[in-house]
Amino acid sequence: MYNFLYRSLLARTDAEHSHHLALRVLRIIGNVPLARSSVERLTSCNIAGMSINALGLTFNHPLGLAAGFDKDASCLPGLTALGFSFVEVGSVTPRPQHGNEGKRIIRLLDDKALINRMGFPSIGAHEVAQRLQPLHHDTTPIAISLGKNKATSLEQAANDYQATLDCLYPYGDFFVINISSPNTANTCCPLCGRILWRREHQPNRC
Numbered sequence: 001m002y003n004f005l006y007r008s009l010l011a012r013t014d015a016e017h018s019h020h021l022a023l024r025v026l027r028i029i030g031n032v033p034l035a036r037s038s039v040e041r042l043t044s045c046n047i048a049g050m051s052i053n054a055l056g057l058t059f060n061h062p063l064g065l066a067a068g069f070d071k072d073a074s075c076l077p078g079l080t081a082l083g084f085s086f087v088e089v090g091s092v093t094p095r096p097q098h099g100n101e102g103k104r105i106i107r108l109l110d111d112k113a114l115i116n117r118m119g120f121p122s123i124g125a126h127e128v129a130q131r132l133q134p135l136h137h138d139t140t141p142i143a144i145s146l147g148k149n150k151a152t153s154l155e156q157a158a159n160d161y162q163a164t165l166d167c168l169y170p171y172g173d174f175f176v177i178n179i180s181s182p183n184t185a186n187t188c189c190p191l192c193g194r195i196l197w198r199r200e201h202q203p204n205r206c
């Protein structure tokens, strides 16, 4: 089903549109109880003996969803129905921002790869909190990835992480600090501390 849908539909559309389409379908699945339970049945498998205990949490198996897919917590119930052992929301910035301009997800079909230079589009921590607050917490651990706003200087970055953590603390089971986004201006390499982009469109390699 995935190969058919991917080749006939998704691969022909703009990658960011495909991403939003997938989010929309998952939102519908999460909001319709019959659809949600059907997807849960479809994706359930025998995972006895694969559970992992870490960070004081139990993960049913080793496969979770990394940050970047559900940046704004728009379809968590749909994603947990797919059977991930955890879902990482974000990266969330303290204030809303649009991310980079122009085409920012590029498919390399021959290489079966993707270039991502979205630059942390985010509706901001407050809006994400509004979305997470009414959700019924099921057993799937929820991680929240914390990002800094593009306009925030490196010297002030810790304040951004702190502000988002304070706002979203009640809703995450664990938190990830995204200290380096190589496609965002003024972020630094976590290994050597060198600033990767001093100005927009002038990437440095480290």
Ligand SMILES: Cc1cc2nc3c(=O)[nH]c(=O)nc-3n(C[C@H](O)[C@H](O)[C@H](O)COP(=O)(O)O)c2cc1C
Residues within 6 Å of the ligand: 066, 067, 068, 069, 071, 090, 091, 105, 114, 116, 118, 120, 145, 178
């Ligand atoms: C379109 C796109 C957006 C992403 N956005 C984020 C993000 O906001 N925060 C983050 O920590 N990682 C982000 N990532 C990186 C993913 O979380 C993940 O590390 C990367 O896709 C590699 O995954 P893999 O090791 O399963 O191949 C993004 C990736 C893609 C393709």
